[in-house]
Amino acid sequence: MVDAHTLFSWGDPLVLVGWAALILSPLAPVWADRIAGFIIPAILSLAYTGLILAFWSGAPGGFDSLENVMALFTDPYIALAGWLHFLAFDLFVGAWIVRQARAAAIPHLLTVPILVPAFLFAPAGYLAFITLRAIWSLRTPAAQEA
Amino acid sequence: MAAVALARPHAIPDVSLRRLMADDPTMTTAGLIMLTLLLPMAVAGWLDPRMLDGEGIWVKPMKFSVSIAMFLLTLAAFARHIPEVTRHHWLFRGFALAAALAAVLEILWIGGAATLGVRSHFNESSALAGTIYGIMGLVAILLTSASLVYGLAIWRNANTDLRPAMRLAIVMGLLLTFGLTLLTAGTLAGRGALIGLPDTGAVIPILGWSLEVGDLRVSHFFATHLLQIIPLIVWLTAWTSPRAALGTSLALALFTLGTYAQALAGLPFLPLG
Numbered sequence: 298m299v300d301a302h303t304l305f306s307w308g309d310p311l312v313l314v315g316w317a318a319l320i321l322s323p324l325a326p327v328w329a330d331r332i333a334g335f336i337i338p339a340i341l342s343l344a345y346t347g348l349i350l351a352f353w354s355g356a357p358g359g360f361d362s363l364e365n366v367m368a369l370f371t372d373p374y375i376a377l378a379g380w381l382h383f384l385a386f387d388l389f390v391g392a393w394i395v396r397q398a399r400a401a402a403i404p405h406l407l408t409v410p411i412l413v414p415a416f417l418f419a420p421a422g423y424l425a426f427i428t429l430r431a432i433w434s435l436r437t438p439a440a441q442e443a
Numbered sequence: 444m445a446a447v448a449l450a451r452p453h454a455i456p457d458v459s460l461r462r463l464m465a466d467d468p469t470m471t472t473a474g475l476i477m478l479t480l481l482l483p484m485a486v487a488g489w490l491d492p493r494m495l496d497g498e499g500i501w502v503k504p505m506k507f508s509v510s511i512a513m514f515l516l517t518l519a520a521f522a523r524h525i526p527e528v529t530r531h532h533w534l535f536r537g538f539a540l541a542a543a544l545a546a547v548l549e550i551l552w553i554g555g556a557a558t559l560g561v562r563s564h565f566n567e568s569s570a571l572a573g574t575i576y577g578i579m580g581l582v583a584i585l586l587t588s589a590s591l592v593y594g595l596a597i598w599r600n601a602n603t604d605l606r607p608a609m610r611l612a613i614v615m616g617l618l619l620t621f622g623l624t625l626l627t628a629g630t631l632a633g634r635g636a637l638i639g640l641p642d643t644g645a646v647i648p649i650l651g652w653s654l655e656v657g658d659l660r661v662s663h664f665f666a667t668h669l670l671q672i673i674p675l676i677v678w679l680t681a682w683t684s685p686r687a688a689l690g691t692s693l694a695l696a697l698f699t700l701g702t703y704a705q706a707l708a709g710l711p712f713l714p715l716g
Binding site: 304344347349352355374 | 491
């Protein structure tokens with residue numbers, strides 16, 4: 298049986314490949330999107346689903362109060378599942394940001410700095426991106442048609 | 444000339460997903476759902492330390508998923524031999540949908556029991572669990588009856604492009620799967636898998652059949668896979684005589700009944716334990 302700590306240690310290198318693909322995406326946009334927006338989130342989602350099938354019923358707590366959610370995360374395997382959920386969906390949103398930026402013709406050099414908060418604090422990165430996109434569309438009306 | 448005809452193999456069927464989807468979208472979709480569910484169950488099986496009856500708790504749902512996926516995809520592969528009018532009839536489509544839903548329900552039940560760490564079959568621990576077990580018996584019969592319906596529909600179709608031997612092999616496989624599964628699984632549901640008390644708990648790897656005492660799962664396994672085994676033998680041997688196909692069917696039916704009698708007598712399939 299694989300220990301929760303071992304599985305945890307595989308998560309970071311895996312998503313770093315995805316974020317690196319997004320940063321280098323102008324070189325191979327289709328493959329960067331496949332890797333970061335499809336393959337790696339799918340692998341992490343599979344691990345997440347397996348963890349939930351195996352450990353959910355034995356875990357303490359629940360979704361209905363903050364105390365119960367905190368109790369839930371005292372189980373290492375459920376905490377690990379929660380962490381993989383973060384990693385998977387943060388990367389998924391990162392891939393969405395890069396796709397949207399390309400569609401809006403936002404220069405990649407403006408998008409890359411936003412990928413940093415998207416990686417570390419995903420919702421803040423998401424806010425930063427939708428703000429950037431709004432400002433960009435005001436400055437270049439032609440980009441809206443692209 | 445007869446020797447030449449005997450040596451000419453049966454055609455290699457087109458079993459691409461595109462073809463199966465075109466002929467039988469219902470069974471193909473359900474079969475693919477079964478295979479997809481295998482992935483998270485394999486991950487869970489890899490991580491989950493819980494055991495039930497001496498094996499990993501995810502072994503059983505995974506075995507059922509593989510077996511039911513094979514069943515559904517085989518039906519989808521045979522569906523081309525049912526006239527299109529029949530396949531598009533609302534009654535046939537409604538039945539196929541009900542059988543496909545039965546398959547999904549079966550796996551949700553067995554997988555759900557595994558995730559909760561309880562028994563699926565033979566669970567009489569509460570009134571609710573017992574009732575669910577009873578209902579799931581009816582659901583399993585509905586699923587198995589797809590084999591009967593497909594078998595009858597192909598039997599009644601005189602205009603398949605199959606040679607008589609292969610047509611007979613497919614029809615016999617389907618009908619025998621239905622009849623013998625009903626018998627073996629029905630007995631299994633009533634009496635439990637093992638006939639006798641195992642000493643060491645030695646089993647055949649992967650299949651999990653007892654090496655020490657009678658195990659009704661052996662005959663259930665052969666009964667449920669006759670629809671694949673009989674056409675496969677006729678295809679591999681290139682037999683074109685309907686009598687050879689009929690003989691193969693009867694021999695395998697007798698073999699399956701033999702494993703059934705063997706288990707009821709308390710004897711292991713392979714006495715190696």
